[in-house]
Amino acid sequence: MSGFDFNGLTASFDGERVIGPLSFRINEGEHVGLVGKSGAGKSTLIRLLYDRLDSQASLVPQGLGLVNALPVFHNVFMGQLDQHGTWYNTVTLIRPFRRDKDAIRALLTELGIPEKLWIPAAALSGGQRQRVAIARALYRQAPTLLADEPISALDGPMAQQVMTMLTNQFTTSIVALHDVEMALAHCTRIIGIQDGQIALDQPASELTAADISVLY
Numbered sequence: 001m002s003g004f005d006f007n008g009l010t011a012s013f014d015g016e017r018v019i020g021p022l023s024f025r026i027n028e029g030e031h032v033g034l035v036g037k038s039g040a041g042k043s044t045l046i047r048l049l050y051d052r053l054d055s056q057a058s059l060v061p062q063g064l065g066l067v068n069a070l071p072v073f074h075n076v077f078m079g080q081l082d083q084h085g086t087w088y089n090t091v092t093l094i095r096p097f098r099r100d101k102d103a104i105r106a107l108l109t110e111l112g113i114p115e116k117l118w119i120p121a122a123a124l125s126g127g128q129r130q131r132v133a134i135a136r137a138l139y140r141q142a143p144t145l146l147a148d149e150p151i152s153a154l155d156g157p158m159a160q161q162v163m164t165m166l167t168n169q170f171t172t173s174i175v176a177l178h179d180v181e182m183a184l185a186h187c188t189r190i191i192g193i194q195d196g197q198i199a200l201d202q203p204a205s206e207l208t209a210a211d212i213s214v215l216y
C-alpha cells in the first residue's frame with residue numbers, strides 16, 4: 001500500500017529545536033488528526049509536511065492565504081492555477097469559464113455561501129474566509145490534504161459538515177485540530193504532539209477524549 005514515509009523531520013527557530021527529529025509513516029487512506037496544546041508544534045509540522053510533499057497536497061494554512069482584493073471565485077480557482085496554462089488563467093481573471101463558475105458555485109453552495117461568489121475576500125467574516133480556503137483546497141482535487149485548524153471559526157453543524165466533506169473527498173488527510181471530540185469523530189488515527197515530539201499515536205477507535213487530555 002502506498003503512503004508517505006517522513007524521516008528526520010526537524011524545525012528550529014532562533015537555534016531552538018521546536019520539532020523533532022520525527023519519523024513516521026502515513027498510509028494511504030488514513031485520516032490523521034494532529035492534536036496537542038498550543039505551541040506544541042502542530043502548525044510547524046504541517047508546514048514541514050507540505051514542503052516534503054513538494055507542495056503536491058491541498059493545503060489549508062493557518063493564515064488561510066486568501067487574496068483580499070480578489071473575489072471569492074478567483075480565490076477558489078487558485079486551487080487549480082497550476083493545472084492550467086497561462087492563457088486559461090489570464091482569461092479566467094477577466095471572464096471566467098462557465099464550467100469553473102458552475103463548479104465553484106456548487107462548492108460554495110455546499111459550504112453555505114453561494115451568494116459570496118463575486119464578493120472580494122476582504123469583505124468576508126472569519127468563518128466565511130475559512131470556508132473559501134476550504135473550497136480552494138477541495139477545488140484543487142489533490143488526493144492528500146494538509147490542514148491547520150480548518151474549522152476553528154465554524155459553528156457546530158457547519159464544522160461537522162466540513163469535516164465530513166474533507167474526509168470524503170481526500171483519500172488521505174492530516175489535519176491539526178484543537179477540538180478533540182471532532183478529531184475522534186472524523187479521523188481514523190490520532191497523533192498527539194507534545195514539545196515537538198510524538199507523544200501519542202493510535203487509531204482513533206481505541207481512544208477516548210480522556211486519553212488525549214493528558215497532552216493538554
Ligand code: ADP
Binds near residue numbers: 037040044
Ligand atoms: P502549534 O501549532 O501546536 O500551536 P507552532 O508550530 O505554531 O505550534 O509552534 C511551535 C513552537 O515554535 C512554539 O514554541 C512557537 O513559539 C515556535 N514558533 C512557531 N513559529 C515561529 C516563528 N515564526 N518564530 C519563532 N518561533 C516560532
